[in-house]
Amino acid sequence: MSADAAIRLDPPPSELRERFARLAAQWREETDHLSSVTPMVLHPAYQRIIGMGPAAVPLILEDLARTSDHWFWALQAITGENPVAPADSGQVPRMAAAWLAWGRERGLL
Amino acid sequence: MHHLVRRFPGLASSSFTVTSSRTRDYNCFAWAVYRTDVWISPVLYDPIQDLYTWPAGAAREDTLEAWSAALAAFGFEPCATADLEPRFEKVAVYASAETPTHMARQLATGRWTSKLGKLEDVEHDLHALAGSGYGEVALILRRPSPR
Numbered sequence: 001m002s003a004d005a006a007i008r009l010d011p012p013p014s015e016l017r018e019r020f021a022r023l024a025a026q027w028r029e030e031t032d033h034l035s036s037v038t039p040m041v042l043h044p045a046y047q048r049i050i051g052m053g054p055a056a057v058p059l060i061l062e063d064l065a066r067t068s069d070h071w072f073w074a075l076q077a078i079t080g081e082n083p084v085a086p087a088d089s090g091q092v093p094r095m096a097a098a099w100l101a102w103g104r105e106r107g108l109l
Numbered sequence: 110m111h112h113l114v115r116r117f118p119g120l121a122s123s124s125f126t127v128t129s130s131r132t133r134d135y136n137c138f139a140w141a142v143y144r145t146d147v148w149i150s151p152v153l154y155d156p157i158q159d160l161y162t163w164p165a166g167a168a169r170e171d172t173l174e175a176w177s178a179a180l181a182a183f184g185f186e187p188c189a190t191a192d193l194e195p196r197f198e199k200v201a202v203y204a205s206a207e208t209p210t211h212m213a214r215q216l217a218t219g220r221w222t223s224k225l226g227k228l229e230d231v232e233h234d235l236h237a238l239a240g241s242g243y244g245e246v247a248l249i250l251r252r253p254s255p256r
Contacts, residue, residue: 035210036171037148070148086159089161090162
């Protein structure tokens, strides 16, 4: 592995925030026209956000509160949890509300 | 240049009308079956449970067979042409390399209406969305007109 490609652990919060913002913007620019969820969540920028791990969860929840965007797959993948009731599957405002309540209960928002 | 023309260059050579504001609450499949409260999509893999709505009995995958089966749950069956037919309504499934990417619904005028991912709804010519984004029209299906 080259020095440029070396994985850096625990970047400072501001760097993490900037990285998240950059990846989220790229993801939106390149997938906002897609209707199918699979290519949306397999997009490299989305996968890199998942790769940021638990540190990304507060940033994702912040974004979710502002945009109600499709972060549900990433949140499930990172946390191993799903607070969305099965009856609410696909109903984006309800899915977002369930995750935001989950985040508030844990002091992540 | 309109932002939709930038994404769908085919719109530039035909007339199109934006008919809604942007929303992430529903997608093209939902719009094609008159739903604006749900995102209808298969997902390749869900970490825990099915996150999105998809008709029971249809494979949860982006294949033309699975999308056809999902549309069959709403009463659609394949048909030969995209021509306007009295007493029927039609949907068109676009695909890129055999992978479904988008769906449009025919209006009573013969033009088509689409929800473009998380972007706006538009009224457009059938082939104006074809190209690198959505590929080409791969399937036409119809059902008796419900309205």
